[in-house]
Amino acid sequence: MSVYQKLLDVKAAKGAGYFILVDPDRWDYDQVENFIKQINTSGADAIMVGSSLIIGDGAHQKIQRIREIATLPVILFPGNVNHLTPHVDAVFFLSVISGRNPQYLISDQVQAAPIIRELGIEPISTAYMLIESGRVTTAEFMSGSTPIPREKAEIAVAHALAAEYLGFKFIYLEAGSGAKYSVSPEMVRAVCNYTSVPVIVGGGIHSPETAKDLVVAGASFIVTGNILEDVSKSHLMEQFATAIHH
């Protein structure tokens, strides 16, 4: 079964799904093993690996190790073509549709497509929308694109409709890793009222209550990253899973 189908099944069975983002730069090779073991039993539904920018050594080896240990689907969340690796089950094939930078709308995808085919990993087309979140995020800076203002839900709605008509499988509302403010439930609600495409929401989600509010607003999947990099907060992963699932 495809990873995409597995994720749809999660949504059908649990109301919404929970993805934990693992940034290879934030974990040593030796530490990542324990973290993935914890995720395996946390109730999360998939592991995302990647970042807008990876500067540390050995990212590909870490991702390979993650794939060996993970009992959940591992999905690459690539910042650029160089992040492609065979050691994942699928890749979010992102187009930064909130921006107008052709490199992140189509050029990088043209470079990546034959590589993905050769690596034999499953592409999941994802309309990636950066939402303004109180500070410039790495994703915003690296993509050279202007995020959608956080109070302008109607702009997000129009982009979401365009994504649906273009045939994207997922819409990703992204405040950016380390965002000061997560995407608002109001924006999520507005987008979900207008589109039937499953919506992933991530960036700056630091509490299970926030995650739950976003699911109630219509989010199909919630992503947390930074918050679990503090090992004293790793107990939160179960709480996130419980809050997100119905």
Ligand code: 1GP
């Ligand atoms: C990045 O949305 C994710 O795409 C995770 O963001 O690190 O802020 O949780 P955080």
